[in-house]
Amino acid sequence: MAEQAETLRRAPLSRDRVLRAAVALADEAGIESLSMRKLAQELGVVPMALYKHVSNKDELLDGMIDAVVGEIEPLVPDADWKRALRRRILSARQVLLRHPWAALAIESKLDATPAILDYLNAMVGALRDGGFSTDLAHHVMHAMGSRMMGFSQELFDTSRRAGRSGPADPAPPATFPAEAAARFPHLAAIAGAASHDDASVVGEGCDDQFEFEFALDLLLDGIDRLRAQGWSSR
Amino acid sequence: MAEQAETLRRAPLSRDRVLRAAVALADEAGIESLSMRKLAQELGVVPMALYKHVSNKDELLDGMIDAVVGEIEPLVPDADWKRALRRRILSARQVLLRHPWAALAIESKLDATPAILDYLNAMVGALRDGGFSTDLAHHVMHAMGSRMMGFSQELFDTSRRAGRSGPADPAPPATFPAEAAARFPHLAAIAGAASHDDASVVGEGCDDQFEFEFALDLLLDGIDRLRAQGWSSR
DNA sequence: ACCTGAACACCGTTCAAGT
DNA sequence: ACCTGAACACCGTTCAAGT
Numbered sequence: 035m036a037e038q039a040e041t042l043r044r045a046p047l048s049r050d051r052v053l054r055a056a057v058a059l060a061d062e063a064g065i066e067s068l069s070m071r072k073l074a075q076e077l078g079v080v081p082m083a084l085y086k087h088v089s090n091k092d093e094l095l096d097g098m099i100d101a102v103v104g105e106i107e108p109l110v111p112d113a114d115w116k117r118a119l120r121r122r123i124l125s126a127r128q129v130l131l132r133h134p135w136a137a138l139a140i141e142s143k144l145d146a147t148p149a150i151l152d153y154l155n156a157m158v159g160a161l162r163d164g165g166f167s168t169d170l171a172h173h174v175m176h177a178m179g180s181r182m183m184g185f186s187q188e189l190f191d192t193s194r195r196a197g198r199s200g201p202a203d204p205a206p207p208a209t210f211p212a213e214a215a216a217r218f219p220h221l222a223a224i225a226g227a228a229s230h231d232d233a234s235v236v237g238e239g240c241d242d243q244f245e246f247e248f249a250l251d252l253l254l255d256g257i258d259r260l261r262a263q264g265w266s267s268r
Numbered sequence: 269m270a271e272q273a274e275t276l277r278r279a280p281l282s283r284d285r286v287l288r289a290a291v292a293l294a295d296e297a298g299i300e301s302l303s304m305r306k307l308a309q310e311l312g313v314v315p316m317a318l319y320k321h322v323s324n325k326d327e328l329l330d331g332m333i334d335a336v337v338g339e340i341e342p343l344v345p346d347a348d349w350k351r352a353l354r355r356r357i358l359s360a361r362q363v364l365l366r367h368p369w370a371a372l373a374i375e376s377k378l379d380a381t382p383a384i385l386d387y388l389n390a391m392v393g394a395l396r397d398g399g400f401s402t403d404l405a406h407h408v409m410h411a412m413g414s415r416m417m418g419f420s421q422e423l424f425d426t427s428r429r430a431g432r433s434g435p436a437d438p439a440p441p442a443t444f445p446a447e448a449a450a451r452f453p454h455l456a457a458i459a460g461a462a463s464h465d466d467a468s469v470v471g472e473g474c475d476d477q478f479e480f481e482f483a484l485d486l487l488l489d490g491i492d493r494l495r496a497q498g499w500s501s502r
Numbered sequence: 503a504c505c506t507g508a509a510c511a512c513c514g515t516t517c518a519a520g521t
Numbered sequence: 522a523c524c525t526g527a528a529c530a531c532c533g534t535t536c537a538a539g540t
Contacts, residue, residue, distance in 0.1 A: 154455060182483075221392060240410070
């Protein structure tokens with residue numbers, strides 16, 4: 035990482051180099067500590083030099099988002115639309131786990147970037163190829179982007195805290211505080227019941243990959259049923 | 269609004285008054301322009317006076333979130349768990365529409381606030397009462413909080429732009445730019461097919477309420493099926 | 503003891519002065 | 522023409538000086 039910064043400093047500045055340094059900085063230090071000034075310093079450059087390659091901080095963020103979305107595996111053509119979608123969505127999840135700041139950054143953007151439109155467009159294309167009407171495909175796309183509660187699913191998760199969510203510590207105890215358990219008994223109960231990984235019963239910590247696939251398959255199976263029925267909103 | 273600010277200025281400062289002014293300011297001007305200094309000015313008070321009632325800006329945000337979550341209709345006991353959950357989630361949606369900044373603010377918090385834990389705890393309680401095992405209830409809670417794509421569903425939506433998302437303009441044309449339509453044909457197709465409200469065919473704009481309920485019912489029906497089957501991950 | 507102005511360490515970005 | 526330092530208009534928060 036030290037020698038990487040060295041190399042970056044020697045090479046001439048370019049939009050790509052700026053974006054890659056910004057993504058790296060956000061990954062390591064967290065998006066909240068990504069500033070034009072710090073980014074310039076990281077690149078061994080005066081702050082104003084960045085504005086040659088990026089018109090402002092917002093446009094920098096757009097570029098960072100597009101770089102991240104570009105890491106998502108392309109949709110591979112597949113006779114089985116469900117498998118194709120499932121695979122691509124799981125790839126997207128892996129990418130967003132590598133860049134913990136990206137999901138929120140994307141959600142807070144008013145306008146979708148070109149890379150995101152590409153991603154979504156390909157997704158709809160796969161649905162159409164799989165026999166979905168444009169009407170059903172439309173509602174499915176909405177359903178895929180919905181969150182039924184405005185609340186993060188990682189309530190007792192520690193992975194986002196340190197900035198880098200690397201697979202460092204082996205199974206953090208996911209301590210549900212005793213007073214909280216008394217006050218929120220139902221939550222304590224499901225926290226205790228979460229033991230899909232090994233045999234222990236309490237304070238297990240969730241297998242996020244399992245939970246994600248559970249929700250994904252719930253949706254995929256549900257929309258498959260609608261498709262098979264020829265469901266239409268009109 | 270002018271006389272409201274007047275009244276606020278006269279009353280003695282209190283945590284409640286600070287929080288309500290902050291929520292109002294975020295609703296009107298957007299969360300990005302909520303600063304301790306502007307909030308103080310709105311209250312006719314010197315910036316440092318706020319720190320008597322709020323330890324810092326982060327804690328101010330916590331308080332704002334709890335105030336908003338407190339607006340969600342309590343879960344009414346109902347023999348039909350599905351109806352009870354559906355009703356409460358739709359109430360939560362209405363509240364989050366009134367405070368467009370809140371969903372993102374909640375998602376960006378690392379730790380859930382007490383009000384959110386209350387909300388979730390009651391939700392799990394309703395599931396358990398409805399015959400869900402703790403195991404299934406656990407996975408269901410995860411599924412409810414998931415978003416299959418990190419992308420906002422309001423891709424071509426104008427409501428979040430102006431800050432206040434009031435039902436002002438009647439059916440904004442949702443113009444899908446021509447060049448974009450050429451580049452993202454599948455997206456253009458489903459945008460055109462979105463006509464559940466009246467009869468027009470192109471550039472309709474989505475009925476977000478319909479889309480939300482579509483996704484909600486997809487999930488509710490899916491988990492109902494699992495419950496009826498006695499599904500378990502173990 | 504309480505309140506509060508000035509100050510500190512930051513921001514993103516403009517702009518004019520240097521080359 | 523390009524580059525860049527200083528400057529501007531902001532931040533959140535500390536801290537010491539006032540009452």
